[in-house]
Amino acid sequence: MSAPGKQKDWKNPVMNWIDYRLPIFSFIENSVGSNYPTPRNLNYWWNFGSLAGVVLVIMIVSGIVLAMQYTPHVDYAFDSVERIMRDVNYGWLLRYVHMNGASMFFIVVYIHMFRGMYFGSFKAPRELVWIIGVMLLLAMMATAFMGYVLPWGQMSFWGATVITNLFSAIPLIGESIVTWLWGGFSVDNATLNRFFSLHYLLPFVIFGLVFLHLWALHVHRSGNPLGVDPKTEGDTIPFHPYYTVKDAFGLGLFMIVFLGFVFFAPDFFGEPDNYIEANPLVTPAHIVPEWYFLPFYAILRAITFDIFIIPAKLGGVLAMFASVSILAILPWLDRSKVRSARFRPVYKQFFWLFFANCILLGIIGGKPAEGHWIPIGQAATAYYFLHFILIIPLISKFEKPLTPPDSISAAVIKAEPDNGGAS
């Protein structure tokens, strides 16, 4: 969004008049228009950033209308959600879009993140784009967690109880912090009210972070699957119409999947227990978080032993928070000069191992913590951290990467010695 200050001469005199005083049309033109040069070789993995933006807008719009019908009170919350489902015009549609939209948001963002890890999008000079992305993930997790509490079902209540109790693991001040978070001595009306308030606030924080994410991105512009910087004009094409069309096509495919769930399997990602109203005196036999938290939940439960002076409970909490925050220092753990895994034969294999390990952690997170699942979860957790603190630094030190092409167009037009000017 750091537009090169050029102002275009618009055909429409009104647009010209406005643009001279508030260069909003030039800003759009320079950010997502024909004056934003984009690498010509972006593949479909580059669709997921704009998809995440579209899902954010869908969530905000559907959330605003849902909030008009929802009552954040322990006596009415569950019933008001049932009323949305049965009595409010199209209420079922709005709620199912919002529910499944949360799952879609995480799918899209997780793919977006794995894209960044595979193609080295987090590397210089885009470290801040990546770090702001990690902050976005944290803000999304907080928003999703609090949103899940609002329907006040059994999983809402007990999920909120377990997660807020994590803070009681903090030495000395933990209990006071939990009381402060609750506004009482248990998850109750005060808690529900503040979660509603924050659930409405945080999407706008996310929106602000997205603005920073894009601002930082537009300074050095998008990376690309080859990981080499565009050198000549022939290496780039204008964002509009080429990538607006490509993004729109991807959006169409995505909406088929998204609405497929909304209309044909709306509760696919949900837990049946959440259709039972919250009861503070009965814990469900098997508490599981939403699927997008399962890998982190597995890491939380993997620490069943004291680590020196750190008790097991605090250790689990620290490991869970560390599993997200370690992503922020990835640009300094991976010192390889080559960005794209296409030219990193060793890293490529370990990337897929890491990916498989994340899926495994997700499976473990959904199983009861007993029997052989405990050692498997501990091994997978250990591997998760080893990947970052040992494997990645060692690979970037010892791997012999292949030589990337000189430029984006050189990779395509091998016959021509001059690598510019092709279009």
Place this chain on the structure above:
Amino acid sequence: MTEETSDETANRRDFLTIATSTVGVAGIGLAAWPLVHSMNPAADVLALSSTEIDISSIEVGQSITVVWRGKPVFVRRRTADEISTAANDDSAGLPDPETDANRAAMPEWLILVGICTHLGCIPLGNKTGEIRGDFNGWFCPCHGSHYDTSGRIRKGPAPKNLEVPPYNFIDETTVKIG
């Protein structure tokens, strides 16, 4: 102007800048406190912080669950067997050592906050027919913590014994919790 005076001016300005910023930061801190403190339990929540219960109908070996501060409280009238097991286990290897006499002022009555000290689930074992775990007390189904007949943690991830709330017996049949 000599160099000395300009230095002096700079110093005076530095002082004013630092003093103004300090007062500003302190002021913002003071102004933030009402916002933070408003999220702590309100007066009406605190007003509900004690509750009186009638225990005359509980038979030996029975337990009831009452609500105190929005939390379940287990009241168990223990059998002679349960009391002696609990007292004998005082010297067993306890993760959170406490004697049974300290936890139950009147040995027959064991009063506990019914919340697992791991992550806040409600342990099973207070109703007849529920599993009571390996130590015949309570068992938390969430992550598998076992508590004994004194509500002490014996096995599993919970770090502490079930909490004993403040309580006193007003008369033979009434106990006030909180």
